[in-house]
Amino acid sequence: MKKSADSLSLESQTCFRLYLASKSVIQAYTPFLKPLDLTYPQYLVMLVLWESEPLSVKDLGAKLYLDSGTLSPLLKKLQDKKIVEKVRSKEDERSVVISLTPQGRKLKDKAFAVQTGVRKEICLDDDKLSSLNVMLDDFTGSFYP
Template sequence: MDNQNLKLENQICFKIYTAEREITKLYRDLLEDLDVTYPQYLVLLVLWEKNSITVKELGQKLFLDSGTLTPMLKRMEGNRLLERKRSLEDERSVIISLTKKGEELKQKAECIPSQLLQNLSTDYEELKNLDHTLTTILQRIQKVKEN
């Protein structure tokens, strides 16, 4: 009996996984001038929106645990992109904020989203639809995890 459900080409998770890996490779080339990795770029995106955030909040936004975040944040601090300080209100909490160097990278990064779109040979509407679908899937996954 030929079970179509178990064919690799019918696995949406495999297509998402493969697309993510290939998009990350495209980002690697685009981020070369900034001298940051893709996960570091994600941290910068959050900090460019909100200059100061706790490690816990950052982890929630990026769906990363502190064991993954802490070594990356230490490297970014070593590269003078951000600084980490203990909160005055709660010593258990660490606050991340951009340095001047980290803020200056924002201007260099402004072209990255449009360059990625160009590299993907896709238009804004197609990407907007994909964004909506993936956001819906992520929200459903979060609900399942909460139950």
């Protein structure tokens, strides 16, 4: 990269674009998650659990690339809302397993409306969204192989 004043401008920074994109995605999801009483990070946890539960805290953290210090408070809030439950593994007492409650499973039906609403907010056609996903997978793959 050539040294110039422009190379240090905020607008020329890829990191700033990614930061804005992240904020925009969370902003787009927030009004649709409000009726489910979920924050965006809690929603990500629920997406993983709707796909494959029960999961150990360790496996859940690995799927979301979250450490236990970040994941534990999320799980505590979901547990307080009575949509997940934590149980010691019968196979390994040291391991804690996360399962959905019946109330947590019912939320999945409402989550389809979240996806529909967010797709309208994002304003990208299927081709552009697909291309964006490929580029993001390539980018994040260099950090999380």
